[in-house]
Amino acid sequence: MMSEELKKIAHEVRNDVLEMCISSGTGHVTSSMSAVEILVSLYFGGLVNVRAEDPQWPGRDRVIISKGQCSPLIYTVLSKKGFFPKEWLNGFAKRAGNFGVHLQNSVPGVELTTGALGHGLGVATGVALAAKLNRELQMVYCLLGDGELYEGSIWESAMFAAHNQLNNLVVIVDRNFLATTDFTENMVALEPLDKKFESFGFNVVKVDGHNFDQLLSSMEGLRNRKVRQPTVIIAETVKGAGIPSLSHNPVLHGVPPQGAQAIQQARADLAKGAKL
Numbered sequence: 001m002m003s004e005e006l007k008k009i010a011h012e013v014r015n016d017v018l019e020m021c022i023s024s025g026t027g028h029v030t031s032s033m034s035a036v037e038i039l040v041s042l043y044f045g046g047l048v049n050v051r052a053e054d055p056q057w058p059g060r061d062r063v064i065i066s067k068g069q070c071s072p073l074i075y076t077v078l079s080k081k082g083f084f085p086k087e088w089l090n091g092f093a094k095r096a097g098n099f100g101v102h103l104q105n106s107v108p109g110v111e112l113t114t115g116a117l118g119h120g121l122g123v124a125t126g127v128a129l130a131a132k133l134n135r136e137l138q139m140v141y142c143l144l145g146d147g148e149l150y151e152g153s154i155w156e157s158a159m160f161a162a163h164n165q166l167n168n169l170v171v172i173v174d175r176n177f178l179a180t181t182d183f184t185e186n187m188v189a190l191e192p193l194d195k196k197f198e199s200f201g202f203n204v205v206k207v208d209g210h211n212f213d214q215l216l217s218s219m220e221g222l223r224n225r226k227v228r229q230p231t232v233i234i235a236e237t238v239k240g241a242g243i244p245s246l247s248h249n250p251v252l253h254g255v256p257p258q259g260a261q262a263i264q265q266a267r268a269d270l271a272k273g274a275k276l
Contacts, residue, residue, distance in 0.1 A: 006041065007212065009080070010040045013036055013076050013080065014033060014036055016076045016089060017033070017036075018243070018266060018270060020076065020089045020090075022256050022257065023090065023092070024093040024094055024256075025256065026093050026254075026255070027072045027093060027101060027255075027256055028069040028070055029072070029240070029243075029257070030178075030240035030246050030247070030249075032073035033073075033238075033241045033243060033246070034174050034240065034241050035070050035143065035209075036073060036241065036242070037209060037211070038143065038174060038215065039077045039143075040212075041212055042141060043078075043081050045212065047141075047219055049061045049139075050109070055083060055108040055109050060138060061138045062140045063111060063143075064114075064120050064121075065103055065110075065111075065112070065143050066118070066142055066144045066148060067117065067143060067145035067148060067174060068103035068114030068116075069102060069145075069254065071099070071102055071115075074110065078107070078109040084108050117148035118154055119153060120143075120144065121154050122157040124142035125157045125160050125164075125166060128140040131168055137168075139223055140169050140170070142169070144171060144174065145174050145179075146173055146177065146178075146179070146193075147184060149173070150187075158197065158202065159200055162200055165229060166230045170219060170222055170231050170232075170233065171202070171230065171231070172233045173232060174209065174235060175209065175234050175237060176237045176238060176239035177236075178239040194234055197232045202230055202231065202232045203231040204231075205218045205232070206233075208235075208236060209235030209236050210241055215235065239253075242269070242270055243269040245257070245265045245266055245269050
């Protein structure tokens with residue numbers, strides 16, 4: 001699929017995420033917006049091998065979303081991919097709905113319930129090791145938020161993955177430079193993040209996380225095991241990308257725009273972006 005088609009899908013996904021969270025009055029909008037191109041690349045860029053009609057197909061690639069607060073994004077992407085009806089999105093975080101604020105594996109296409117940050121990579125490394133031991137060919141993709149890199153379990157898992165040469169594991173860091181309450185480099189600096197992962201034995205690639213060409217090329221050939229180490233894609237992104245009025249603001253973590261004026265501005269921002 002060409003990047004222009006992927007951009008169109010990304011805009012539709014952003015719009016659905018925004019409207020779903022406005023309707024429910026909750027949801028991590030900004031955390032979802034930063035990872036839109038990443039998830040659209042995986043599911044619509046020919047990277048992930050899954051079957052919407054058979055979510056438990058044994059040969060499927062595993063996609064583990066460790067930053068479970070971006071559930072509005074993964075729900076929207078899975079719906080657009082055909083895993084369940086789009087109408088389900090209307091019940092997001094509502095009593096009669098099919099899913100809540102944080103990611104849950106009762107939803108078709110979701111591999112792991114997440115939201116307690118830091119444990120997704122540990123599960124992903126175990127799944128990747130099991131696949132290698134069983135001589136199974138599926139890939140394991142794990143999306144991390146940069147704020148959860150403060151968790152020690154991430155680095156324990158990274159050591160384990162490199163030691164076992166899990167070259168069927170692709171870790172993608174949504175590097176938006178914001179955690180829950182502040183910018184990451186104001187809290188505990190993560191840079192130089194690429195050198196840290198290199199020191200743990202990873203093949204490291206840095207990309208613009210909103211550039212489809214860079215995202216797709218960064219994972220080209222990994223299914224053919226062109227490297228022996230696990231790979232980490234450090235995707236530099238903007239928290240709230242596509243909606244300037246919601247971007248670069250730690251206070252807006254975990255909430256949709258509040259009030260008629262903020263909602264109108266967010267919608268206008270997104271509509272303007274569609275014309276660029």
